Amino acid sequence: DAKTTQPPSMDCAEGRAANLPCNHSTISGNEYVYWYRQIHSQGPQYIIHGLKNNETNEMASLIITEDRKSSTLILPHATLRDTAVYYCIVRGNSGYSTLTFGKGTMLLVSP
Amino acid sequence: EPEVTQTPSHQVTQMGQEVILRCVPISNHLYFYWYRQILGQKVEFLVSFYNNEISEKSEIFDDQFSVERPDGSNFTLKIRSTKLEDSAMYFCASRQDSNQPQHFGDGTRLSIL
Numbered sequence: 001d002a003k004t005t006q007p008p009s010m011d012c013a014e015g016r017a018a019n020l021p022c023n024h025s026t027i028s029g030n031e032y033v034y035w036y037r038q039i040h041s042q043g044p045q046y047i048i049h050g051l052k053n054n055e056t057n058e059m060a061s062l063i064i065t066e067d068r069k070s071s072t073l074i075l076p077h078a079t080l081r082d083t084a085v086y087y088c089i090v091r092g093n094s095g096y097s098t099l100t101f102g103k104g105t106m107l108l109v110s111p
Numbered sequence: 112e113p114e115v116t117q118t119p120s121h122q123v124t125q126m127g128q129e130v131i132l133r134c135v136p137i138s139n140h141l142y143f144y145w146y147r148q149i150l151g152q153k154v155e156f157l158v159s160f161y162n163n164e165i166s167e168k169s170e171i172f173d174d175q176f177s178v179e180r181p182d183g184s185n186f187t188l189k190i191r192s193t194k195l196e197d198s199a200m201y202f203c204a205s206r207q208d209s210n211q212p213q214h215f216g217d218g219t220r221l222s223i224l
Contacts, residue, residue: 034212045215102153
């Protein structure tokens with residue numbers, strides 16, 4: 001699976017959009033970009049995933065660049081409960097494809 | 112919304128004892144996983160399980176570890192003779208098929224004394 005690079009921490013004001021970047025320059029054609037988050041001491045929570053098109057669900061939007069070498073997770077109106085570590089993970093969808101977690105980005109949402 | 116359920120939430124065990132961590136995956140899921148997270152460190156993959164057999168395992172998953180799906184609903188992780196370094200959060204995850212994401216439980220905190 002391709003490696004990802006994320007900033008170690010980011011701050012966001014409550015109510016504003018949080019834009020979390022991820023670089024994955026070695027991504028291959030059949031690999032998806034997955035985003036998970038981990039709120040303190042809880043299990044990782046799935047947020048969204050995509051291959052090459054932008055994706056949106058009730059939690060977030062995922063913007064993938066045309067060359068697929070980077071992506072941005074957007075939380076449109078961050079709340080205090082969105083404070084968490086956010087993981088960007090690249091993996092194929094074939095077979096058993098395990099998840100390789102990095103250190104992620106610690107997002108702190110402040111009032 | 113269906114959830115992955117793990118029990119107990121906290122397990123305290125003496126070093127050298129056997130421990131069994133239990134998970135109930137989401138009911139129509141076919142792929143099952145165990146991960147662990149030592150305090151302050153990354154989430155690490157241990158093992159994946161599909162069609163009643165181990166499909167992949169990491170270096171961490173040595174002969175002290177085993178997994179089982181004893182019936183149609185439970186998925187267990189057994190550590191035969193626990194060591195101090197086994198203290199960690201253990202997360203179970205399940206996935207419906209290859210095009211779907213893994214969903215995690217809230218973990219069991221294992222403390223070895």
